[in-house]
Amino acid sequence: MCGQLGYPSSMEEVELRLAETLADGGSAIWVAEERPRGNVIGWIQAAVRPLVVLDRHAEIEGLVVDVRYRGRGVGRLLIQEAEFWARRKGCDLVSLRSNVARQEARPFYEKLGYSVIKTQWTFRKVLEVFRTPDAAGPSGMNH
Numbered sequence: 001m002c003g004q005l006g007y008p009s010s011m012e013e014v015e016l017r018l019a020e021t022l023a024d025g026g027s028a029i030w031v032a033e034e035r036p037r038g039n040v041i042g043w044i045q046a047a048v049r050p051l052v053v054l055d056r057h058a059e060i061e062g063l064v065v066d067v068r069y070r071g072r073g074v075g076r077l078l079i080q081e082a083e084f085w086a087r088r089k090g091c092d093l094v095s096l097r098s099n100v101a102r103q104e105a106r107p108f109y110e111k112l113g114y115s116v117i118k119t120q121w122t123f124r125k126v127l128e129v130f131r132t133p134d135a136a137g138p139s140g141m142n143h
């Protein structure tokens with residue numbers, strides 16, 4: 001389903017990322033299953049991360065419903081679970097970023113009470129990976 005979100009991934013990649021995500025106390029993932037077979041038909045990932053510029057808030061970091069099961073309330077249920085979790089974590093705000101190319105996402109989020117507050121550019125730079133993950137940076141500092 002990562003492919004339906006525009007991030008084609010192998011099963012091994014997903015398993016590794018899932019294990020890392022679940023080990024991170026600030027993140028949570030919920031899956032929607034089709035009964036009685038138990039097939040996964042949707043998932044959502046949310047996180048609460050401390051930021052200097054904002055009070056504690058939650059971010060929806062990924063959401064997708066299998067194309068065959070859209071329009072049946074699955075996305076709404078997943079959002080509700082993430083919002084409930086965010087409230088329990090003391091957050092009074094949920095934010096998310098959505099590619100403007102995802103035409104179906106905007107009316108969905110607006111229906112669920114979300115508002116567009118700004119548009120952004122997304123930057124990316126490819127880095128060379130250090131052989132030893134804890135190597136000191138150019139300043140000699142370890143982070």
Ligand SMILES: CC(C)(COP(=O)(O)OP(=O)(O)OC[C@H]1O[C@@H](n2cnc3c(N)ncnc32)[C@H](O)[C@@H]1OP(=O)(O)O)[C@@H](O)C(=O)NCCC(=O)NCCS
Binds near residue numbers: 103
């Ligand atoms: C966006 C997405 C998660 C919605 O999931 P879904 O299960 O189809 O949504 P729901 O059925 O729960 O819809 C909830 C409400 O939003 C409305 N809605 C959903 N998609 C809509 C659309 N394309 N246009 C207008 N309204 C829409 C529904 O009508 C429903 O309102 P209602 O309960 O009053 O009828 C799903 O379309 C998807 O996975 N899209 C591709 C990935 C994506 O865009 N993810 C978001 C990334 S930021």
